[in-house]
Amino acid sequence: MLSSWTFFISTLVVYFGVDLLSGLSLNLQFGYAGVINFGYIIFQAAGAYAAAVVTLGPSGPASFQHYVFGAKLPFPLPLLLATAVGAALAGVVGLFGLRRIRRDYQAVVLLIVSLIALQLVQADVPLFNGSNGLVGIPRPLQSQLALTPQGYQWAYAAWVLALCALVYLLVRWLSKSTWGRSLRAVRDQEDAAASLGLNVTALRLQVFVIGGAIAGLSGGLLVEFIGAWSPDAWGYAETFVIFTAMFVGGVGNYRGVLLGVLLVPILFLQLPQFLPQIGYPGLTGSLEWIIVGLVWMAILLLRPQGILPERRALALPDLSREAA
Amino acid sequence: MTAPDDMPGPSPAAPAAGPPAAPVLSARDVVIRYGGVTAVNGLSMDAFAAEAVGLIGPNGAGKSSFLAALGGQARIQSGSISLAGQNVSRLPAHARARRGIARTFQLTSEFSGMTTFENLVTAGHGAAGASLASVLAHPRRSRQQDLAMARRAWEVLERFELADIANAYGRELSGGQRRLVEIMRCLMRSPTVLLLDEPMVGVAPHLVDRMVADLKAIRDDGISLIIVEHALEVVRELCDRVVVMADGASIAAGSYEQVVKDREVQAAYLG
Ligand SMILES: Nc1ncnc2c1ncn2[C@@H]1O[C@H](COP(=O)(O)OP(=O)(O)O)[C@@H](O)[C@H]1O
Numbered sequence: 001m002l003s004s005w006t007f008f009i010s011t012l013v014v015y016f017g018v019d020l021l022s023g024l025s026l027n028l029q030f031g032y033a034g035v036i037n038f039g040y041i042i043f044q045a046a047g048a049y050a051a052a053v054v055t056l057g058p059s060g061p062a063s064f065q066h067y068v069f070g071a072k073l074p075f076p077l078p079l080l081l082a083t084a085v086g087a088a089l090a091g092v093v094g095l096f097g098l099r100r101i102r103r104d105y106q107a108v109v110l111l112i113v114s115l116i117a118l119q120l121v122q123a124d125v126p127l128f129n130g131s132n133g134l135v136g137i138p139r140p141l142q143s144q145l146a147l148t149p150q151g152y153q154w155a156y157a158a159w160v161l162a163l164c165a166l167v168y169l170l171v172r173w174l175s176k177s178t179w180g181r182s183l184r185a186v187r188d189q190e191d192a193a194a195s196l197g198l199n200v201t202a203l204r205l206q207v208f209v210i211g212g213a214i215a216g217l218s219g220g221l222l223v224e225f226i227g228a229w230s231p232d233a234w235g236y237a238e239t240f241v242i243f244t245a246m247f248v249g250g251v252g253n254y255r256g257v258l259l260g261v262l263l264v265p266i267l268f269l270q271l272p273q274f275l276p277q278i279g280y281p282g283l284t285g286s287l288e289w290i291i292v293g294l295v296w297m298a299i300l301l302l303r304p305q306g307i308l309p310e311r312r313a314l315a316l317p318d319l320s321r322e323a324a
Numbered sequence: 325m326t327a328p329d330d331m332p333g334p335s336p337a338a339p340a341a342g343p344p345a346a347p348v349l350s351a352r353d354v355v356i357r358y359g360g361v362t363a364v365n366g367l368s369m370d371a372f373a374a375e376a377v378g379l380i381g382p383n384g385a386g387k388s389s390f391l392a393a394l395g396g397q398a399r400i401q402s403g404s405i406s407l408a409g410q411n412v413s414r415l416p417a418h419a420r421a422r423r424g425i426a427r428t429f430q431l432t433s434e435f436s437g438m439t440t441f442e443n444l445v446t447a448g449h450g451a452a453g454a455s456l457a458s459v460l461a462h463p464r465r466s467r468q469q470d471l472a473m474a475r476r477a478w479e480v481l482e483r484f485e486l487a488d489i490a491n492a493y494g495r496e497l498s499g500g501q502r503r504l505v506e507i508m509r510c511l512m513r514s515p516t517v518l519l520l521d522e523p524m525v526g527v528a529p530h531l532v533d534r535m536v537a538d539l540k541a542i543r544d545d546g547i548s549l550i551i552v553e554h555a556l557e558v559v560r561e562l563c564d565r566v567v568v569m570a571d572g573a574s575i576a577a578g579s580y581e582q583v584v585k586d587r588e589v590q591a592a593y594l595g
């Protein structure tokens with residue numbers, strides 16, 4: 001009994017960490033730069049796939065699943081590759097998807113890209129093993145660490161949290177930099193930003209690639225934990241959960257994102273899976289999506305700035321005056 | 325009636341005896357079409373340092389579109405625009421800004437989710453501050469620049485006596501304050517050409533005189549001003565030269581006194 005609870009909690013911690021990385025990525029892209037990345041999930045899925053295939057080993061004729069670029073790279077190279085693949089894919093998609101068109105059109109383009117990607121992956125068996133996805137992905141360093149299954153669970157959770165802390169600090173620092181301030185200018189008024197010398201297209205692409213790198217990393221962390229990769233698990237709806245979390249917690253405030261990620265995905269989506277079923281099978285699952293939609297609408301109506309709004313950056317003091 | 329490029333006149337700042345100064349900004353035969361609508365139809369115009377040019381004309385004459393052509397917000401179908409002798413017609417807006425064009429917009433364009441202070445500092449950093457590479461590679465230098473920019477922002481705020489709105493968000497400001505934030509933002513950049521699209525709209529009457537005085541001072545610092553303005557008393561007070569537009573073309577140009585007497589101008593205004 002006790003061991004199943006520690007298993008449950010440590011699993012939740014890993015999910016929380018992965019969602020937090022997603023929230024940080026989307027908050028940088030949307031909260032700071034105003035880029036509505038409704039295709040977030042494909043960058044996470046791409047990172048996960050990359051990490052999976054370079055952990056599984058070569059895909060030979062004897063292997064029961066098909067994939068490309070099979071290799072057996074040592075830890076932490078699969079994660080680094082996942083990060084790089086997320087960034088590279090974001091670079092390519094951003095180059096086409098972030099044209100200077102209206103922002104809501106960009107969002108729709110990105111959503112459609114994610115839908116097409118899902119169809120493509122499910123249809124193409126030799127490339128991604130079709131809708132069966134990949135299974136049997138070994139967990140990193142499991143044999144080397146020689147921990148109990150529970151010990152390993154906790155070690156993995158701690159590793160995820162450590163990476164979260166690192167990314168959190170990095171993203172917050174970037175957001176507060178002059179670069180981050182330029183992103184907010186682009187978000188608020190892109191014509192004015194350009195008229196002050198800011199290269200709007202380049203700034204958007206940069207933030208998109210950094211967000212994609214974080215997405216790839218989060219996907220890699222998740223796939224190495226679960227040990228399986230299936231295209232069905234990367235539906236576009238997952239992106240909306242993170243968006244809801246960001247709006248609940250507070251767009252443009254990283255502590256708000258942390259709070260939102262703690263509340264929304266974990267409470268509404270993960271917890272019920274461990275609870276007894278109500279009604280017919282699948283009812284709880286469907287209700288969750290309805291709840292997520294309602295929560296998002298409610299927060300937009302009642303408190304559009306979120307629980308913790310973006311914080312006002314106070315002016316630097318006038319040093320020359322104070323010295324005098 | 326005289327075409328505007330026939331009578332640029334020497335810049336007031338130019339030494340009386342020397343050769344005539346070259347224009348800072350020069351537009352030739354600019355045409356802008358939006359679908360079937362021709363907003364600007366072959367307009368030419370020069371702007372000189374330390375000179376204020378007024379651009380007036382009825383609504384829909386194409387004044388804002390012409391400013392957009394100069395600033396790079398609108399693509400021109402034909403004609404050319406050169407800045408300090410270089411053709412910038414194909415450069416995007418941010419590249420023209422880096423070469424010295426600054427502007428305000430008819431619909432105020434303050435960064436609404438940023439404080440006045442941040443609006444100014446962002447403008448001051450411009451491209452340099454937006455560079456991810458420099459932030460990553462030289463965080464300390466970037467911080468130093470921020471302090472230098474803060475000093476400049478305070479200077480500008482004090483010049484306009486607006487230090488008390490330094491920490492107010494753009495969306496919390498009045499219409500007149502937003503106009504001033506836009507102008508202050510431009511001044512953070514030390515432009516050579518300043519384009520103003522109806523800068524007095526929403527500005528309280530007692531502040532209009534102040535702003536006219538400020539704009540005169542900006543002009544006398546050597547900046548070339550092009551102002552779209554409906555308030556004719558402002559144009560008379562501030563502008564060295566006036567170009568009147570109707571239906572996308574210039575119908576008169578000259579001093580304020582000259583153009584208001586023009587029949588065609590009176591006809592265009594009265595409809
Ligand atoms: N973005 C646009 N799309 C389509 N038509 C436009 C656009 N901007 C301006 N126009 C049209 O171009 C003409 C000139 O507009 P504008 O430059 O705003 O004039 P002004 O500033 O002198 O009032 C008008 O007929 C206007 O309707």
Ligand SMILES: [Mg+2]
Nearest residue numbers: 387388389430
């Ligand atoms: Mg106009």
